[in-house]
Amino acid sequence: MEEANFVFNMIGENWIAFAIISLLPMIFLLAYALIAILGELKISAFIQERLGPMRTGPWGIIQPVAEVVKLLQKEDITPDSANKPLFNLAPFIMFAASYAGFAVIPFSSYFVPSGINLGLFFLLAVGSLGIIGLLMGGWASNNKYSLLGGLRAVAQIVSYEIPAAMVILTIAVMAGSLDLQEIIRQQSGWFWNWFVFGGSGGWIKIIFLPFSFIMCIIYIIASLAETNRTPFDIPEGESELVAGYHTEYSGMKFAMFFFAEYANMFIVSAIITIIFFGGWNSPFGDFMGGPIWGVFWFVSKAFVFVFLQIWLRWTLPRLRVDQLMYVSWKVLLPFSFVCFLALSLLVMLK
Amino acid sequence: MSEKKYIDIEFSQLDSERMRLFMGPQHPSTHGVLQLEVELDGEIVTDLIPHIGYLHRCFEKHAENMTYPQIIPYIDRLDYISSMNNELPYVMGLEKMLDIQVSEKVEYIRVIFSELNRIANHQIAIATFGLDSGAFTPFLYYFRDREMILTIFEKASGGRLLYNYFWVGGLAADVHPTFKEDITEAIRIIRDTNAEILNLLLKNKIFIDRTANVGILPADIAISYGVTGPILRASGIPLDLRKAEPYSIYERFDFDIPVGNGEVGTVGDCWDRNIVRFREMEESCKIIEQALKTFPSQGDVRENVPKRIRLPKGEIYCKAENPKGELGFYIISDGKDKPERVKVRAPSFVNLSALPEMSRGYMFADLVMILGSVDIVLGEVDR
Amino acid sequence: MKDYFKNVWLGVWTALIGMRITIDHLFRKNVTVQYPNVHPKDKAGWMDMPSNARNRLYVDMDECNGCNSCARACPVNCISIETVRSVPGDAPPPLASGGKRNLWVSQFEIDFTKCCFCSLCTEACPTGAIVMTTEFEYSSYNRYDLVYNFVKLQNSMSDEKIAEVKEKWAEHQKEKKKEAVEPK
Numbered sequence: 001m002e003e004a005n006f007v008f009n010m011i012g013e014n015w016i017a018f019a020i021i022s023l024l025p026m027i028f029l030l031a032y033a034l035i036a037i038l039g040e041l042k043i044s045a046f047i048q049e050r051l052g053p054m055r056t057g058p059w060g061i062i063q064p065v066a067e068v069v070k071l072l073q074k075e076d077i078t079p080d081s082a083n084k085p086l087f088n089l090a091p092f093i094m095f096a097a098s099y100a101g102f103a104v105i106p107f108s109s110y111f112v113p114s115g116i117n118l119g120l121f122f123l124l125a126v127g128s129l130g131i132i133g134l135l136m137g138g139w140a141s142n143n144k145y146s147l148l149g150g151l152r153a154v155a156q157i158v159s160y161e162i163p164a165a166m167v168i169l170t171i172a173v174m175a176g177s178l179d180l181q182e183i184i185r186q187q188s189g190w191f192w193n194w195f196v197f198g199g200s201g202g203w204i205k206i207i208f209l210p211f212s213f214i215m216c217i218i219y220i221i222a223s224l225a226e227t228n229r230t231p232f233d234i235p236e237g238e239s240e241l242v243a244g245y246h247t248e249y250s251g252m253k254f255a256m257f258f259f260a261e262y263a264n265m266f267i268v269s270a271i272i273t274i275i276f277f278g279g280w281n282s283p284f285g286d287f288m289g290g291p292i293w294g295v296f297w298f299v300s301k302a303f304v305f306v307f308l309q310i311w312l313r314w315t316l317p318r319l320r321v322d323q324l325m326y327v328s329w330k331v332l333l334p335f336s337f338v339c340f341l342a343l344s345l346l347v348m349l350k
Numbered sequence: 351m352s353e354k355k356y357i358d359i360e361f362s363q364l365d366s367e368r369m370r371l372f373m374g375p376q377h378p379s380t381h382g383v384l385q386l387e388v389e390l391d392g393e394i395v396t397d398l399i400p401h402i403g404y405l406h407r408c409f410e411k412h413a414e415n416m417t418y419p420q421i422i423p424y425i426d427r428l429d430y431i432s433s434m435n436n437e438l439p440y441v442m443g444l445e446k447m448l449d450i451q452v453s454e455k456v457e458y459i460r461v462i463f464s465e466l467n468r469i470a471n472h473q474i475a476i477a478t479f480g481l482d483s484g485a486f487t488p489f490l491y492y493f494r495d496r497e498m499i500l501t502i503f504e505k506a507s508g509g510r511l512l513y514n515y516f517w518v519g520g521l522a523a524d525v526h527p528t529f530k531e532d533i534t535e536a537i538r539i540i541r542d543t544n545a546e547i548l549n550l551l552l553k554n555k556i557f558i559d560r561t562a563n564v565g566i567l568p569a570d571i572a573i574s575y576g577v578t579g580p581i582l583r584a585s586g587i588p589l590d591l592r593k594a595e596p597y598s599i600y601e602r603f604d605f606d607i608p609v610g611n612g613e614v615g616t617v618g619d620c621w622d623r624n625i626v627r628f629r630e631m632e633e634s635c636k637i638i639e640q641a642l643k644t645f646p647s648q649g650d651v652r653e654n655v656p657k658r659i660r661l662p663k664g665e666i667y668c669k670a671e672n673p674k675g676e677l678g679f680y681i682i683s684d685g686k687d688k689p690e691r692v693k694v695r696a697p698s699f700v701n702l703s704a705l706p707e708m709s710r711g712y713m714f715a716d717l718v719m720i721l722g723s724v725d726i727v728l729g730e731v732d733r
Numbered sequence: 734m735k736d737y738f739k740n741v742w743l744g745v746w747t748a749l750i751g752m753r754i755t756i757d758h759l760f761r762k763n764v765t766v767q768y769p770n771v772h773p774k775d776k777a778g779w780m781d782m783p784s785n786a787r788n789r790l791y792v793d794m795d796e797c798n799g800c801n802s803c804a805r806a807c808p809v810n811c812i813s814i815e816t817v818r819s820v821p822g823d824a825p826p827p828l829a830s831g832g833k834r835n836l837w838v839s840q841f842e843i844d845f846t847k848c849c850f851c852s853l854c855t856e857a858c859p860t861g862a863i864v865m866t867t868e869f870e871y872s873s874y875n876r877y878d879l880v881y882n883f884v885k886l887q888n889s890m891s892d893e894k895i896a897e898v899k900e901k902w903a904e905h906q907k908e909k910k911k912e913a914v915e916p917k
């Protein structure tokens with residue numbers, strides 16, 4: 001949808017516009033990563049009644065910059081017996097895969113980098129590209145811990161794709177579209193039109209509220225697993241696997257993994273926002289609506305879920321590999337099937 | 351007694367290659383410098399050999415060249431997170447040999463401080479166990495509380511971690527004036543935190559899933575390995591030296607011995623070991639409260655401290671219930687001011703020997719949990 | 734089946750309980766302090782350092798009579814004391830507390846890289862010259878900087894003085910020997 005991009009409207013469809021469009025999410029991502037790193041440090045600190053970083057800048061707010069500089073300065077070590085091309089390539093694949101996801105994220109009604117009408121499907125497809133990077137990194141490091149970590153990561157992400165796909169399928173059924181902008185538009189109005197509350201429509205949806213609610217929870221859990229966050233951080237669980245697939249990485253390449261993890265965190269939060277919480281829609285009808293406020297609503301909603309991920313990380317212990325599979329196949333999947341059927345019924349009734 | 355039960359992970363029928371993984375001594379969750387040589391079939395531990403000795407400091411040989419009071423600072427460094435408890439059996443043994451009767455006040459302070467240190471130790475045990483399972487936050491909550499206990503110790507003895515406080519015949523110094531109030535306040539906060547940790551960690555479903563039915567140590571195997579302390583009690587045997595052979599003034603206090611009963615899994619699994627430690631903290635709080643009630647505030651804690659210690663010829667084995675198990679000192683004296691031989695029965699060391707028995711047949715991720723639940727301190731294992 | 738639902742429910746519910754506890758802590762007062770800004774020696778809340786804390790040792794050379802008890806009591810042998818006997822009629826100044834002295838303490842070194850702060854030396858000292866202080870910030874880039882020679886630090890004896898008393902004692906010894914030889 002061409003009209004959904006303010007850059008094209010402003011300077012027309014030329015290569016400069018394309019360059020700007022592809023760089024805008026990057027700028028956002030850099031800013032976001034700094035905020036998220038600081039958030040992670042500070043939230044974990046406050047949860048644990050610590051102060052967190054305090055020395056770099058007032059209240060330590062420049063700490064993420066310091067961390068990035070530190071990582072840049074570090075010696076870039078490639079283990080002798082590692083498979084060098086793969087080892088060096090892995091972090092970039094990881095990062096490219098997560099950045100590709102940003103291509104279809106609609107930040108506002110007037111800005112989506114690439115307005116394809118298969119956005120939801122694209123996210124699903126590109127989101128799991130990252131595991132190739134994980135596996136590459138884990139295998140190429142030639143370290144037993146990395147190998148175990150890489151294998152676990154693949155097993156985990158592949159199995160959690162399925163409940164996540166079920167949820168997205170449900171949304172596709174409910175919205176009748178795979179276009180993210182369309183999905184968001186259907187949730188406009190007040191917050192009870194969000195898909196987490198069953199989408200817009202008559203009173204009949206109240207019966208189905210628990211199902212859409214459970215759907216949302218399922219997706220949050222599955223997304224935690226896909227981003228390797230606690231309680232599913234088994235691929236990098238430091239208590240058994242030292243650091244999992246990125247044990248052997250240092251310096252900038254480690255920073256890429258790190259960056260990709262944070263980018264992934266945002267992507268899944270953005271997906272949750274889009275498919276369940278109305279994307280850039282204001283929760284209160286027309287109040288503070290419009291494309292500019294849309295960015296605000298979208299980013300702040302996504303940040304709530306980033307916060308949720310950080311919050312969970314500092315609360316829960318981690319699961320074991322087999323329990324992880326149990327959760328995916330025996331809990332999330334059956335529940336998502338049931339909810340899928342129920343919500344399909346709702347669509348029919350509406 | 352019960353037969354050894356394995357968790358129902360079937361060994362792979364396919365003949366797969368075994369992987370040998372050397373875990374440690376720089377691994378983050380080996381609790382120090384322990385090396386575990388693990389044989390893995392996929393993710394299942396088929397065999398395990400703990401390699402110890404990275405922290406060997408020749409304590410026993412060292413002790414032969416030192417006078418009796420000089421050994422006490424070294425004893426602090428055996429199990430450096432429960433130093434007070436370490437000193438107790440040693441000084442009790444020497445007192446018995448020298449036939450010194452310590453005053454009432456000294457006994458009370460010893461009991462109170464031993465129990466406080468037991469709480470501090472169990473806090474660390476559960477905290478680091480939580481860390482092994484991936485929960486970072488309880489770790490810091492417990493460390494916050496432990497800091498309070500350490501401050502009490504520092505006010506009394508001057509040291510935060512290594513106290514050199516229990517002396518033969520008495521104590522190094524009298525307790526500080528606000529001792530009672532400090533401890534009452536500390537106990538209140540400890541109980542608050544414990545209630546929180548119970549909900550945050552021990553009753554968490556994920557935590558239960560990770561620990562229940564994992565690392566089961568049946569009572570008969572525990573006995574045959576000489577395992578003591580909370581691990582033995584978690585296997586269902588209520589053996590606590592404080593009750594079984596009361597030393598000091600423990601027989602005056604009313605407390606229970608928590609035993610593992612397999613509430614969420616099988617008797618003697620990792621969860622039981624932690625809940626036993628957790629409940630022991632409460633029992634320790636009870637003992638301290640009772641002791642504070644009848645605490646004699648008058649008296650000199652150093653009146654019976656001998657100027658020079660010269661042991662009569664002979665030998666003695668003196669033991670006490672350390673937070674980790676039975677800590678014993680076997681001291682042989684040939685009548686000089688230095689011991690002929692000091693042998694330590696270190697509970698961590700003995701308990702660690704049962705680790706292969708506990709961890710065979712479980713997954714690699716469980717191994718970390720099982721090791722954490724044994725609660726070893728390498729300073730004591732390697733000595 | 735019932736167990737299954739119960740477990741799923743428990744999993745979610747206990748996670749929620751945990752989250753309630755951690756969010757509660759998010760808004761509580763932090764307990765850690767900014768260390769060099771808030772110093773433990775001047776009241777850092779509950780972590781203030783008591784006055785009897787055992788940290789760096791201090792030796793008052795005006796009080797030390799060179800009896801070597803502290804060095805003997807030390808379990809790690811980190812105190813090394815060198816004394817010179819005084820010749821009759823040239824005794825060192827008496828202790829600040831009034832006791833008599835007949836040894837010149839020419840060297841009093843404590844190696845703080847070895848010291849384990851057990852406080853056994855302070856207990857052994859008959860005059861109370863060696864004491865524990867609350868000073869704990871004395872790290873250095875060079876481990877030899879951590880060997881404190883209190884004679885030098887307090888300038889209780891200059892190098893010339895040490896040489897002088899050593900010579901005097903050597904002469905005294907010689908004379909004594911001569912005296913011992915002569916009557917034969």
Ligand code: SF4
Pocket residue numbers: 790806807808809810811812843847848849850851852853854855
């Ligand atoms: S405190 Fe202990 S180790 Fe240090 S000098 Fe004194 S006796 Fe030696």
Ligand code: SF4
Pocket residue numbers: 792796797798799800801802803804814857858859860861862863
């Ligand atoms: S024990 Fe005291 S008086 Fe004797 S040498 Fe040591 S500091 Fe000096």
